[in-house]
Amino acid sequence: MPALKYSRQREAIKSFLMTRKDHPTADVVYHSLRADFPNISLGTVYRNLTLLADLGEIARLRLGDGVDHFDADTSRHYHFICSECGSVLDLHTEFPDSFDSLHGTSVDGNRIDGHAVYFQGICHCCLNKQHS
Amino acid sequence: MPALKYSRQREAIKSFLMTRKDHPTADVVYHSLRADFPNISLGTVYRNLTLLADLGEIARLRLGDGVDHFDADTSRHYHFICSECGSVLDLHTEFPDSFDSLHGTSVDGNRIDGHAVYFQGICHCCLNKQHS
DNA sequence: CTTTTTGCAAAACCTTTGCACAACC
DNA sequence: GGTTGTGCAAAGGTTTTGCAAAAAG
Numbered sequence: 001m002p003a004l005k006y007s008r009q010r011e012a013i014k015s016f017l018m019t020r021k022d023h024p025t026a027d028v029v030y031h032s033l034r035a036d037f038p039n040i041s042l043g044t045v046y047r048n049l050t051l052l053a054d055l056g057e058i059a060r061l062r063l064g065d066g067v068d069h070f071d072a073d074t075s076r077h078y079h080f081i082c083s084e085c086g087s088v089l090d091l092h093t094e095f096p097d098s099f100d101s102l103h104g105t106s107v108d109g110n111r112i113d114g115h116a117v118y119f120q121g122i123c124h125c126c127l128n129k130q131h132s
Numbered sequence: 133m134p135a136l137k138y139s140r141q142r143e144a145i146k147s148f149l150m151t152r153k154d155h156p157t158a159d160v161v162y163h164s165l166r167a168d169f170p171n172i173s174l175g176t177v178y179r180n181l182t183l184l185a186d187l188g189e190i191a192r193l194r195l196g197d198g199v200d201h202f203d204a205d206t207s208r209h210y211h212f213i214c215s216e217c218g219s220v221l222d223l224h225t226e227f228p229d230s231f232d233s234l235h236g237t238s239v240d241g242n243r244i245d246g247h248a249v250y251f252q253g254i255c256h257c258c259l260n261k262q263h264s
Numbered sequence: 265c266t267t268t269t270t271g272c273a274a275a276a277c278c279t280t281t282g283c284a285c286a287a288c289c
Numbered sequence: 290g291g292t293t294g295t296g297c298a299a300a301g302g303t304t305t306t307g308c309a310a311a312a313a314g
Contacts (some may be wrong), residue, residue, distance in 0.1 A: 005313050007267050022188035026304080041271045045305060048269090064194030064248075066279085067303070093239055098228050099249065107225055109256035110212055116196070117231065117249050129202055137288050137293050158279080173296045178279060198304085199278070246296090 009033075009040055010048045011092070017058055017072035023088040025067045050130055063088060082123035089123060141165075141172055142180045142182055142237045149204035155211070155220040195220060195250055214255035221255060 017024070024032070025053055030045045049070055053060040061069040063081050069088055078091040099115045106112070122130075143241050144165055149156070156164070162177045167224040183204055193201040201220055210223040231247045238244070254262075 002268065003314090007269055007312080009270075014215070039271065041273095042303095043272075043305075044270055047306095050305090061197075062194075062196030064143075064196070073180050080239075082242070083245065089240070089242060091239055093241075095234075096230055099251075102227075102251070107223055107251075108221070109259070110214070110221060110223075111254045111259060112161075112212070112251050113215065113253040115249060115251045117247060119234070119239075119244050119247045121245040122243045127241070127243060134293065139287080139294055171296065173298095174278095175280075175297075176295055177314075178283095182280090256277095 007048075009037060009044055010052070011037060013045060013048045013058065014052060014072065016068055018071070021090065022072050023061055023069040025069055027067075029070070061088065076128050078117055078119060080119045080121065080123070082126055084122055084126040087123055087125070091119065139180075141169060141176055142183070143167060145177060145180045146184060146189065146204065152204070155193055155201040155203050155224065157201055159199075161202070193220065210249055210251060212251045212253065212255070213249055214258055215252050216254055216258040219255055219257070223251065 009050055016029060016032055026042070026045050029049065030040065031041050033040050033045070036098045049058070049060070049068075052058045056074065059071040059074050061071055061079060063069060063079065065086060067082065073090070078093075080091050080094065081087075082089070085105060097108075097117070099117070102112045103114060104112070117131070145161060148161060148164055151251050152170045153154065158177050158181055162172065165172050165177070173215065181192070181200075181201070184190045185202070187236070188206065189204075191203045191206050193203055193211060195201060195211065197213065197218060205222070210225075212223050213219075214221070229249070231249070234244045235246060236244070
């Protein structure tokens, strides 16, 4: 693994992500950063997002909508995808997770290291719109 | 919605999927069917997979590896993705799923309609290779 | 000065789509 | 005959990559 050097772009990408709670896509990050870095390229955004995710400093969310989302909040929490508008929200409630106990165990001969859970439904915002 | 007409290709796609337990991608279905349908096109495969999934006759699995997988087994079961080789396996064990009870309820103002769970780890096959 | 990062553009991928022709009913 | 499905090819969208120049150490 090569040594890591500082880059203003990478720092800005991480800072930007930390200000957002809506799990932006690479494209959203790119367009938002162009205010401060008019010449930043989409390739750089992707490279840094991948790097930060590999370092564990951010989380990459693959939610099945065909686009990767990124989250600076790496603490344990669940995600909710609105079937209506596609927005991704954190679920702050603490759920008992019976799957945790499977980590490290073997099921059908396969070693389980982790699991992912995400919820679908209609978000607060879209529910309100339906009432009007 | 238009009326549904029979097609040999669609039938073959579904039959093929029923013979497989490894959750093939559209491309795998395509290449496998070319033995019987030398002129079948990838577009036709995608169209029929999407149609069958919409009809609920097969399941589309979005497992976060960037490619859709398809499963003729629509019964309730969990999926396992090998971090090493990427293969997708069924987990036949019955796990208690405490998330079921959330369906229809409201969390943080968002209505929860469903959820998805998948497991990651090292599959039986790759574990054996590591020992040699 | 050496190594890493960037910007740009092109390429790689997966999936969808338009259209004329074939298949179905 | 009217409608739906197919094959082909092109387009769409997301992500990766090659390369020369710029930045970092």
